[in-house]
Amino acid sequence: MTDWNLFFDGWIIAIAATCAVACTLPGCFLVLRRMSLMGDAISHAVLPGIAVGFLLSGSRSNGIMFAGAIIAGFFTAFFSQWLRRFGRVDEGAAMGVVFTTLFALGLLLIVQGADSVDLDPSCVLYGALELAPLDLVTLPFTGGLRVPRAFMMLMIVLLVNLVILISLFKTFRIAAFDPSQAAAQRMRPDLAHHLLMAMTAITTVAAFEAVGSIIVVAMIVVPAVIARLFVHRLGSMLLVAAMVGVAAAAAGHYTAVELPHLVGYGSVPTSGMIAVIGGLMLLASIMVNPRQGVIPRFLRRWRFRMQTTREDLLALAWRLEERGTAPTATILSQDLMSARRVSRLETRWSLRRLVDAGAFESQGETLRLSDSGRRDARDLVRSHRLWEAWLTRTIGLAPDHVHDTAMRLEHVTDEAMRERLASETGAPEEDPHGRSIPD
Amino acid sequence: MSTQRDIDWNALLEVLVLANWNTRVVVLGVTALGIAGGVVGTFMLLRRRALLGDALSHATLPGIVLAFLVASALGIGGKSHGILLLGALVSGTLGIFAVHWLTSSGRLSEDSALGVVLSTFFGAGAALLGLAQQESSASAAGLETFIYGKTASMLVRDAILIGATSIATVGCCVVFFKELRLICFDPDFARGHGMRTGGYDFLLMSLVMAVVVVGLQAVGLVLVIAILVIPAAAARFWTNMTGRMLLTSGFIGGLGGWLGTMLSALAPGLPAGAMVVLALGGIFLVSLLLGRRRGLLRRIIRLRRRALLMERDHALRAIWECLEQSGTHDCLGSHIGFRRGWATFRTAKRLQHAGLLVVEAVEGGDERISFTPSGEREAASVVRRHRLWEHYLMRRADFDEQHVDRGADDLEHLLPIDLLEELEKELDADTRAMLPSPHSLHPDGPGGGGS
Numbered sequence: 001m002t003d004w005n006l007f008f009d010g011w012i013i014a015i016a017a018t019c020a021v022a023c024t025l026p027g028c029f030l031v032l033r034r035m036s037l038m039g040d041a042i043s044h045a046v047l048p049g050i051a052v053g054f055l056l057s058g059s060r061s062n063g064i065m066f067a068g069a070i071i072a073g074f075f076t077a078f079f080s081q082w083l084r085r086f087g088r089v090d091e092g093a094a095m096g097v098v099f100t101t102l103f104a105l106g107l108l109l110i111v112q113g114a115d116s117v118d119l120d121p122s123c124v125l126y127g128a129l130e131l132a133p134l135d136l137v138t139l140p141f142t143g144g145l146r147v148p149r150a151f152m153m154l155m156i157v158l159l160v161n162l163v164i165l166i167s168l169f170k171t172f173r174i175a176a177f178d179p180s181q182a183a184a185q186r187m188r189p190d191l192a193h194h195l196l197m198a199m200t201a202i203t204t205v206a207a208f209e210a211v212g213s214i215i216v217v218a219m220i221v222v223p224a225v226i227a228r229l230f231v232h233r234l235g236s237m238l239l240v241a242a243m244v245g246v247a248a249a250a251a252g253h254y255t256a257v258e259l260p261h262l263v264g265y266g267s268v269p270t271s272g273m274i275a276v277i278g279g280l281m282l283l284a285s286i287m288v289n290p291r292q293g294v295i296p297r298f299l300r301r302w303r304f305r306m307q308t309t310r311e312d313l314l315a316l317a318w319r320l321e322e323r324g325t326a327p328t329a330t331i332l333s334q335d336l337m338s339a340r341r342v343s344r345l346e347t348r349w350s351l352r353r354l355v356d357a358g359a360f361e362s363q364g365e366t367l368r369l370s371d372s373g374r375r376d377a378r379d380l381v382r383s384h385r386l387w388e389a390w391l392t393r394t395i396g397l398a399p400d401h402v403h404d405t406a407m408r409l410e411h412v413t414d415e416a417m418r419e420r421l422a423s424e425t426g427a428p429e430e431d432p433h434g435r436s437i438p439d
Numbered sequence: 440m441s442t443q444r445d446i447d448w449n450a451l452l453e454v455l456v457l458a459n460w461n462t463r464v465v466v467l468g469v470t471a472l473g474i475a476g477g478v479v480g481t482f483m484l485l486r487r488r489a490l491l492g493d494a495l496s497h498a499t500l501p502g503i504v505l506a507f508l509v510a511s512a513l514g515i516g517g518k519s520h521g522i523l524l525l526g527a528l529v530s531g532t533l534g535i536f537a538v539h540w541l542t543s544s545g546r547l548s549e550d551s552a553l554g555v556v557l558s559t560f561f562g563a564g565a566a567l568l569g570l571a572q573q574e575s576s577a578s579a580a581g582l583e584t585f586i587y588g589k590t591a592s593m594l595v596r597d598a599i600l601i602g603a604t605s606i607a608t609v610g611c612c613v614v615f616f617k618e619l620r621l622i623c624f625d626p627d628f629a630r631g632h633g634m635r636t637g638g639y640d641f642l643l644m645s646l647v648m649a650v651v652v653v654g655l656q657a658v659g660l661v662l663v664i665a666i667l668v669i670p671a672a673a674a675r676f677w678t679n680m681t682g683r684m685l686l687t688s689g690f691i692g693g694l695g696g697w698l699g700t701m702l703s704a705l706a707p708g709l710p711a712g713a714m715v716v717l718a719l720g721g722i723f724l725v726s727l728l729l730g731r732r733r734g735l736l737r738r739i740i741r742l743r744r745r746a747l748l749m750e751r752d753h754a755l756r757a758i759w760e761c762l763e764q765s766g767t768h769d770c771l772g773s774h775i776g777f778r779r780g781w782a783t784f785r786t787a788k789r790l791q792h793a794g795l796l797v798v799e800a801v802e803g804g805d806e807r808i809s810f811t812p813s814g815e816r817e818a819a820s821v822v823r824r825h826r827l828w829e830h831y832l833m834r835r836a837d838f839d840e841q842h843v844d845r846g847a848d849d850l851e852h853l854l855p856i857d858l859l860e861e862l863e864k865e866l867d868a869d870t871r872a873m874l875p876s877p878h879s880l881h882p883d884g885p886g887g888g889g890s
Contacts, residue, residue, distance in 0.1 A: 007693050036554035037490055044661060054665035087727055087735065092550070093672040100665030101720030104713040107662075214562050221554030225547055260570060268569030275562020282555055286546060 004257075011133035015151045016274060019207045019434035020219040021243030026199040028241050031228065032176040037092065038077065038197075039220035041099035042204040043213030045076035046105025053115040055113045066209060072102060073201030081197065128234055129211045129270050142178045150210030160198050160279060165238075168192060173234050211271055218275035219245050226282050230290045244281060245284050252277040309350045309410050311380055312336055315410070317369050318377035322435075326366045340407075378438045383413040383437075384433035386421040392432040393425055399432035462704045463591075468598030469696040469715060473655050475605035476663075477692025478612045479646045481685050483622035484671040486643065487549075492667035494538060494553040495531050496651045496660045500564025502530025503585055503655075504571050509863030511574060520597075520656070523585075527652050532561055535644045553784040586660045597656060604653045608646050612685065619643060620681050658712035666692060669719040675729025690854050691726075695719035747789075749852050752821045754786040755795070758808055760876070772806035790814065819873060824851050833877055834842070834866070840878040841856040 022040070030038050049072030054064030076098050132150040138151065139145045165172060168191075174182040175189035182189035200220075207216045227240035239414035252274030259268045287294050316335050317327040325331070333347040351367070355361050359373030369377055387406040393398045397405075413421075430436055483489055506526025514783045515522065534556050541552035564587035571582060612619065618639045621629040626636050647667065674688035699715030728735050761770045772787070785810070790796040795814030810818060828847035832838040838846050 031548075031551055034548050034550050036548075036550040037557075038492065040493065040554065049771040082744050087676075088733055089672050089675065090485070090487060090489055091485060093484050093668050096489050096493060096664055096668035097672050097720070100662060100668065100716055101723070104665065104720070107710055107713040108717065111713070112708050137853065140863040147757075214565055216557035217554065218562060221551055221558060225551045225555060253818070256566065264572050265570050272565030272567075272569065275558045276566060279555060279559025282559075282599035286541075312646070327687060334588055 008133050009253065009257070011148050011151065012129055012188055012270060013153060013250050015132050015148060015384070016129060016223050016253060016270065017246040018151060018154040018158055018212060018214065018247035019215055019291075020223065020249045020274070022154055022161055022203050023207060023216055023219035024241040024245045025158075025161040025225045025238065026196055026203055026315070028224040028227065028238050029172060029176050029196050030200060030220060031224035032234075035091070036225075037095060038200055039204055040213075040217045041095040042073045042076050042201055042350075043216050045099040045102035045104050045148070046205055046208065047074045051109035051113065054056045055109065066205065069205040069209065070201060072106075073205045075199065076102060077197035077201050078194075081193075085426065098405055129215075131208060139343075147162070151308035153206050154210055157203050161203060164195055164199060168195065169226050172196070190376045212269075214271045214275050222275075222282055226285045229285050229292070231411045244278075248274055248281060250280045259435060264298045273409065301395060306346075306350060309336070309342060309346060310354055310359075311376075311411055312331070312407075313347070313350055313379040314369070314373060314379040317360070317367065318374065318381050321369065328365045329367060332366075332367065377417075379418070380410050382438050383410040383418050383421075385435065386418060387413070388431045388433070389425045389428050389437070390421050403433065447474035452842050458705070464595055464598045464702075465593045465711065466697060466700045466702070468593055469657055469700045469711065470599045470693045471598075471602045471696075471714070472650070472657055473666055473670065473692035473694070473696030473719075474689045475499065475608040475692070476650050476654065476666030477674070477688035477690070478685055479643075479650050480667040480669075480671035480692070481681075481688045482612070482623055482643055483647060483667060484675065485620075485684075489672070490550075490553055490664075490670050491535075491538065491644070492651060493664045494557040494560075494648060495534055496663050497557045497564075497653065498537075498560035499531040499535025500585070500660065501567055501650065502526035502528070502533075502780075504564055504567040504582060505530070507571055507582055508567065508574065523557055523582075524652055524656075527585075527655060528648065530560065531648050531651060535648065540604060540873050544871060584657050584659070596646055601653045601657060608649055609689070611646055614638065615642065616682070618683075623681075626817060633840065651770065658715055662712045662716045665716040665719055666696075669716070669723050673719075673723040673726040673730075676726040676733045679732055691719070691722050695722055744761055747797035749880050750786045751790065752825075752852065753848075754790060755814070755818040756819045756825060758796070758810070759822045762810075769807050771801070771807035772808055775856065824859060826857060826876055827866065829877045830866055830874060831862055836865065 008087050027036075027039070030036055044068040049068035049070070050065050051068075057064045057083075062165050063198030076095075079143050080091075080094040080098045082099070083089045084091050087094070089097070107355045132242075136146045137149045137152060139147055159188045171182065171187045171189070171192045171305040172195075173194035174185070174187055179189040179193075182192070204216050204220075206214075207219075223241035223244035224237070227237040227246050231240055253270045255277060256270040256273035259273070260266060260268050288296065294393075313332055313336060316332055316339075320327040320331065320335075329348070329351055332351065332379050333344060336342055336347055337344065351360070354373070355362055357369070359376065360367040360368055362368075384406045387409045388399070391405060392399050430435060440492065478487070480492070483491060503523050506522045506529075506539035509526075510522045537556045537560075538552045541547045541555065542549055545554070547550075568582065583753050600845065618629075618634065619633065619642075622636050622639050622643070629636050629639075650667060651663055654666055657663075658666065670688040670692035671684070673691050674684045677687050678684050695718040698717055699718040700711050703709040704713040704720065730739075731737060758770065761774060787796060787798060787806075791798050792855050794811055795817055797811060798808050801807050828850050829843045832843050832846045832850075833840070836846075
């Protein structure tokens with residue numbers, strides 16, 4: 001176990017969480033407008049701005065550097081949009097051209113100035129979240145309350161983003177989903193777009209200066225994507241994304257500190273782990289989300305399959321009794337396995353469940369249908385034979401082609417549908433194969 | 440100053456003839472990489488997946504670091520290049536599959552999937568790098584060259600690896616050109632014809648993978664993206680044909696690689712990777728401005744030419760209609776309103792220079808305008824074309840009188856002249872005679888000539 005320090009670890013999580021929430025606000029809109037990689041592009045492209053600011057001033061944390069980064073960020077956002085609109089360059093390619101060129105320019109400037117100044121380009125990528133709590137500033141109007149500079153800066157950006165979003169929420173919403181509709185209603189979708197670009201640039205620059213670009217790239221895309229899997233309203237999407245961001249920040253820092261100890265190492269960069277946790281949260285969301293999740297879908301399919309097997313067994317037993325044969329577990333499972341692809345294990349297990357549920361009464365080898373079991377079985381057989389009758393009479397299928405279709409349809413037919421089928425087919429006594437239809 | 444220049448010339452010569460063994464290796468290696476990147480990037484751009492290289496190159500980082508950790512744990516030595524590149528290959532491939540799995544069945548949109556994979560893998564890489572630095576700070580520092588590249592210290596075997604990979608990659612693109620083009624433009628059609636699009640898609644991804652992995656050590660993780668994206672985006676300005684675009688893009692990639700490494704060899708403190716990308720960026724900018732197909736200059740000229748043509752037609756028609764109404768041979772400039780608009784006045788001056796109009800100043804600051812014989816012929820054909828469209832629109836498209844003038848304005852300049860013959864047939868019009876205007880002419884002619 002590590003020694004947790006409430007001051008340090010508390011501030012690290014607070015800074016990371018603020019950063020995450022600040023990023024999710026523009027992030028949701030970027031994801032909706034299919035520009036998820038804008039954060040990535042801007043966070044790489046700010047390098048020359050930083051380098052110029054750094055070379056001009058010679059120190060690491062000051063306004064000139066920040067201004068340089070903001071300018072480079074704005075340039076990336078607007079120039080890549082301009083390339084797309086007027087140069088007719090594919091959106092992704094436009095971003096790729098701009099940010100790689102700017103990044104190269106930044107590297108060149110840093111190498112050129114390497115003799116006079118010391119700036120490590122890797123600080124751009126990973127940031128120094130672990131050191132952020134050391135750099136304190138005194139908040140005005142609070143009687144000398146001291147907070148980390150990074151926290152204050154990110155808080156300001158977060159508030160600015162919130163204010164912009166709340167005051168123009170309607171415009172943003174309609175511009176995200178239907179820009180032409182927005183234009184038709186005189187809602188200025190271009191204003192929303194430009195503001196979004198500006199928000200993205202400022203947030204990216206502020207965040208990466210404080211905590212490195214990995215968190216920015218991750219928190220712009222991942223929480224929004226996760227939120228989108230669960231909710232379908234913009235307001236809730238923003239809320240869920242913000243919560244996901246906070247959770248990822250806390251869990252990321254925790255695992256960055258604790259996880260490496262399990263394999264005998266010291267802690268690893270929190271920013272990297274936050275991104276990893278974000279990715280894992282998305283993976284989990286894709287697996288479990290109730291609507292399209294992989295696991296719920298699998299369970300639904302599995303449940304339906306099991307139900308089908310049980311119903312087929314019941315109907316088989318009814319047919320055996322109709323022919324005067326006493327159904328046994330062996331006969332039933334053999335019959336079912338020859339009728340459709342089903343494993344012995346699955347059949348046995350389904351039979352067991354039917355016995356447990358009281359649909360069968362076991363008398364030695366024989367499995368006799370109980371009253372409730374017989375009722376269900378009769379309904380199924382009735383559905384099956386009515387469907388056969390309907391398919392031959394109304395659709396005009398040949399009698400030897402209707403069995404398989406009826407096998408499938410009988411499992412999704414309820415009482416009302418059965419009666420409707422009966423009246424449509426004139427309540428026949430017999431199905432097309434000459435067997436009587438039970439009632 | 441002069442001595443410095445002498446040294447520069449010597450150095451320049453030395454670089455240009457590739458006298459230095461090291462320079463030769465680097466230049467050839469990076470040029471080959473540029474060609475391969477340009478060729479593969481073309482298909483990626485057309486497939487609308489330009490930034491897949493972005494996600495992919497970031498996704499190689501955890502593999503590199505993990506390979507380093509495993510190698511040093513096994514005592515093979517973390518610097519062994521083959522192992523690191525194998526790690527990059529494995530985690531990059533994992534990244535491709537992750538993107539594919541996330542986008543299949545419409546779970547996420549393409550860009551979101553790229554962003555998610557990029558950030559997760561790169562985050563894992565950064566975290567693992569933290570471990571590697573604890574392991575042995577000195578040799579882990581070498582790993583960072585994968586992020587920023589270390590072109591200058593390229594070895595012969597690196598160059599050979601890059602060259603061989605590039606040849607194989609370009610060869611694959613040539614052999615499977617048809618199939619790759621098909622999955623770029625119409626994957627559904629390809630599927631409909633029984634083509635295994637998934638397989639070719641995977642081939643394309645593998646080619647990108649190959650370029651990224653060999654490019655990593657040359658120009659680094661971020662800048663290898665440029666080699667995949669920029670040449671293709673620049674080539675798009677020059678041609679509309681896939682085959683030609685492939686050649687152009689390969690050429691641009693190679694040129695950028697050559698130019699960049701040359702420049703970096705000329706002076707100290709110019710990192711080769713960055714110089715290659717900046718060279719490519721420069722070529723992109725030139726293509727954006729001058730490109731033959733989509734270049735800005737070309738498009739501006741085309742638009743300007745069309746605008747001038749429209750102004751000319753409008754002015755001719757205004758004057759012709761004015762004369763038609765008054766039944767005279769000349770009219771006053773103020774009468775057709777060309778004093779009102781600068782554009783019309785300028786147009787009239789141009790027509791005078793072209794020998795279509797005669798403009799004489801009269802008292803009161805006005806002008807007297809008349810046609811020269813060739814001007815009259817030209818104006819008559821312009822007016823006739825306009826009226827043919829007007830009649831057509833009224834008869835076939837149910838335009839009413841008030842709107843038909845504008846409708847014809849839109850059509851007469853955009854649709855090809857050959858259509859006129861069909862129009863005449865359609866309207867049973869005499870092929871020579873002037874038609875009457877279907878609507879009443881405004882006393883001032885149709886506006887200030889322009890509207």
